[in-house]
Amino acid sequence: MASRHDPAKQGLAGGTVFLAAILLLTASILALLEGISAAANDKLIIVDNDYVYKFSTTSWGWIHIILGIIGIAISFGIFAGRVWARTCGIILACLSIIANFLWLPYYTWWALLLILIDLFAIWALSTWDPYDDVI
Template sequence: MSAAPTGHTTHTARQEWATGLTVFAAVTLMIVGVLAIMRGIAAIAQDDLFVTTRNYSFAFDLTSWGWIHLALGVVGVIVGLGLFTVSMWARVAGVVIAALVIIANFMSLPYYPAWSLVMIAGSGFVIWALCVAKRDEAFESQRRGR
């Protein structure tokens, strides 16, 4: 960072990208979480909404899938809110939750294929955004009040 003639600090483009990617990840994780909550509630309330597949290696009761997606969604929303603080625990938890959402959606792919692919892609973007921004840039931008 360099001081501007007025005494204000200027932010580098890399720091702006780091902050932007963290906010992108937070919002995307919260959206993925809310969608997972809705999918979980739908599966718990009404099993016949989803297609059932016989002889699937990862066969679970659809109500069980509903509870798994509901829990991941709630935790995803909470971690998404935590990402706005640009804290390291939230970034690590965000990557872990997004990875678990990818795994859960892969395993439930035959039950709701199009939606599972959307959730996998959204979670992949969250992981990318949280991993591509360097820790120091995001934290420095947050510390300076940006």
């Protein structure tokens, strides 16, 4: 029995992957900028001393810089259609959610925005199935 792909479904899937790559790229660039600002001027960001997950803002800055650089590379892999990039993108978005959750006391609204973008990226990466045949 031959199978065929529904063009409308494939168009939606392609758009979803493009959306995922754009979202991951956006979140990664924002994380990179956040990291640079935290690492460059650690006196700029002030947090209550009683925070359980308190690191120096320079350390947090480097964490965000590393996640941002890796995310940019992975998003280009998604644009190129690499299967490994989808898996790595989901893993990176999960790590970014954790990092931004721990970053909440430093910049609450910024962290929430990045968490939301990461959630949409995970959704977009996990819902696309290029091998879904329509009978």
